[in-house]
Amino acid sequence: MATVTPPASGGADAAIAKMEAAFDAAIEKSAKITEITTEKKTELDATKQRPQN
Incomplete structure (x- = not known):
């Protein structure tokens, strides 16, 4: 049977941190995209002409 060397200490902690x-980073990018699309949708809604009754 082959011997398996244990991973270096902190390997799991380093992987979790990574x-x-x-x-x-993904959450930040998602938040930025949501912010931009919300602004664009708001601008688009503001430019639409709605008929007055």
């Missing part, structure tokens, strides 16, 4: 950083 994933957290990736998720944080």
Whole structure:
């Protein structure tokens, strides 16, 4: 049977930290996209002419 060496200490912690950083970056980008699209939709709604009754 082959021997398996345990991962270096902190390997899991480092991987988790890296994933957290990736998720944080994705959340920031998503928030920015949502902000921009909301602004664009608001501008579009403001330019639409609605008939007055």
